Amino acid sequence: xxxxxASEVPALxxxxxxxxxxxxxxxxxxxxDPGPVARIYVCGITPYDATHMGHAxxxxxxxxxxxxxxxxxxxxxxxxxxxxxxxxxxxxxxxDGVDWADLAVQETTLFREDMTALRMLPPRHYIGAVEAIPGxxxxxxxxxxxxxxxxxxxxxxxxxxxxxxxxxxxxxxxxAMRVLSAERGGDPDRPGKKNPLDPMLWLAAREGExxxxxxxxxxxxxxxxxxxxAIALDHLGMTxxxxxxxxxxAFPHHEMGASxxxxxxxxxxxxxxxxHAGMVGLDGEKMSKSKGNLVxxxxxxxxxxxxxxxxxxxxxxxxxxxxxxTDQVLQDAVDRLGRWRAAVSRPDGPSADALVDEVRExxxxxxxxxxxxxxxDRWAARQEAEGGTDIGAPxxxxxxxxxLLGVAL
Ligand code: 5CA
Ligand code: ZN
Numbered sequence: 001x002x003x004x005x006a007s008e009v010p011a012l013x014x015x016x017x018x019x020x021x022x023x024x025x026x027x028x029x030x031x032x033d034p035g036p037v038a039r040i041y042v043c044g045i046t047p048y049d050a051t052h053m054g055h056a057x058x059x060x061x062x063x064x065x066x067x068x069x070x071x072x073x074x075x076x077x078x079x080x081x082x083x084x085x086x087x088x089x090x091x092x093x094x095x096d097g098v099d100w101a102d103l104a105v106q107e108t109t110l111f112r113e114d115m116t117a118l119r120m121l122p123p124r125h126y127i128g129a130v131e132a133i134p135g136x137x138x139x140x141x142x143x144x145x146x147x148x149x150x151x152x153x154x155x156x157x158x159x160x161x162x163x164x165x166x167x168x169x170x171x172x173x174x175x176a177m178r179v180l181s182a183e184r185g186g187d188p189d190r191p192g193k194k195n196p197l198d199p200m201l202w203l204a205a206r207e208g209e210x211x212x213x214x215x216x217x218x219x220x221x222x223x224x225x226x227x228x229x230a231i232a233l234d235h236l237g238m239t240x241x242x243x244x245x246x247x248x249x250a251f252p253h254h255e256m257g258a259s260x261x262x263x264x265x266x267x268x269x270x271x272x273x274x275x276h277a278g279m280v281g282l283d284g285e286k287m288s289k290s291k292g293n294l295v296x297x298x299x300x301x302x303x304x305x306x307x308x309x310x311x312x313x314x315x316x317x318x319x320x321x322x323x324x325x326t327d328q329v330l331q332d333a334v335d336r337l338g339r340w341r342a343a344v345s346r347p348d349g350p351s352a353d354a355l356v357d358e359v360r361e362x363x364x365x366x367x368x369x370x371x372x373x374x375x376x377d378r379w380a381a382r383q384e385a386e387g388g389t390d391i392g393a394p395x396x397x398x399x400x401x402x403x404l405l406g407v408a409l
Contacts, residue, residue: 001082001131003122004112007406009070010399012356016071017364021242022320023273024250025169029366030273032241038069039077039240041232041271042123043249046083047107048092051114052294053325054280054287056310058246060406061277061319063120064367065242067404070121071360079235080123081228082108084130085221087185088290090209100210104128114297117307119406125235129227133212136222136230139264140201141215148263152192154204156217158226160197163259169274170251180251185224199256201226225256232270233261243271247322248286250276278322287325295325308407309333315369315405336377337407343380344398344409350388352396355379359404369405376401 020031032038042062045055066076083089084104093100108128115122140156143149148162160166172180174197181188181197188196200223205211211219222230232240238261243254254274261270279286282293300310313333317323343349355375362371379397382388398409 001108001126001128003080003124003126004116006122007119007408008402009067009121010403012071012400012403013396014356016068016073017360018072019065019068019364020366021065021273021275022366024254024276025171025269025274027171032273034069034074034241037075037077038242039236040065040242040244041079041228041236041240042242043228043245043253044080044082044126045107045111046086046088046289047104047111048089049107049289049294050296050298051111052280052287052289052296053282053314054246056114056118056297057280057314057317057319058244058277059115059120060118060311060314061275061367062242062244063406064319064363064369064404065244065275066121067406068360068363068367071404076124077236078121078123079125079127079231081132081231082126082128083224083227084108084128085210086129086224110298114301117301118297118311119307119408121406125231127231127235129222130212132227132230132234133222135234136226137202137215137217139226139230139233139260140217140222142264143201143260146263149201150194152190154218155200155220156202157193157198158201158223158256158260160195160199160256160259162263165262165268166259167255168269169255169258172251177251177255184248184252186252197252199223199225199252201260225253226260228253229257229260229264229270232257233264238265238267238270240271242273242275244275245277247276247278250274277319278317281322281324284324300330305330306334306337308409309337311405311407312336312373315373315407318370319367336373337409339380339384340376340397340401341409343383344394346383346387346394348387348389348391349383349393349397350379350386351390352379352393352400355397356400359400363404372405
């Protein structure tokens, strides 16, 4: 499928910094050294509802990863999927009496509009689960040939015991994995499984549900984890730089995906860093489509909120923290945007050479966007209090904020 248009990323003077980022698998920082082409896979939406602030915060984190790499003059191969067939999408379509495929197209279109408005850089490859099916089937067949998959009443399961590295992404004990598996799309209590944690690779066709030709697997549809593995291996290959998503994807999704890929290729690891964004909540609970406690990007835009202010609101919390969306968070961002715009609209100002370095340093340090905002705040406060004579400074601040934070002043 097509992605969305890219906004220009201005080139900045001086040297960009290599990204040091927190890796869930080792529970510590890794300094990534991607070479000339950095490779990142970020899990995309399941398009059954509009983009909420939690989604936006997660995509914001990985947009910053791209921007740090682009600032080092690297190319970025960014791949994102759309889970355009899966249980929650089919359930919502049934509930609302709409066609599942129409719902997916409609919500994916809205997501593209939201991402464009927020100036999130698009992936180079934006791939739907449905269009990936011809690539998924041979992978499941291969896992079966390798003895890493088995049949259960026509469905095909992956054997987590086939991967000696299973468990090394999320580092959870068996009991915790079992609880999360049940909560997040797994079926640990289904009788007949070799290991309760084994995830589905291929679901045999069910009455009233869409299905595709699965070759020797029979008609059916793909499981969730193999979808992302097929797309990632096809477009990035093994041992890419960053596998990204929200923290609710660490287990089972990224754990299972890593195991699928590692068994398929015999290589380890699938990604050099597994990077997870914290959960955004509303009124004390995780914002989620299933709970319905949502603030939508599109609704804020309809209410006339400047997307640049939404972007600053997202930057105002560190990507790894869990935080609450409130009206005050947005109001603070609107105020900050106003101060910054006033500061750069003057013909001259205090030198911004140090600011470029401060913003670079902040973002290279595990994407510390709040520290980057504080640095720009300090420059804007000096501009307001004292002004300055550097005629290049306001333009340089604008370009820095645009290139590294994705905010157009
Ligand atoms: N399609 C799958 C990934 S392959 C999926 O998880 N889709 S999703 O629409 O449910 O979520 C899209 C992304 O938003 C995921 O990375 C998820 O972790 C993240 N996300 C969902 N809810 C929140 C939240 N409340 N706060 C932060 N990130 C969230
Ligand atoms: Zn995924």
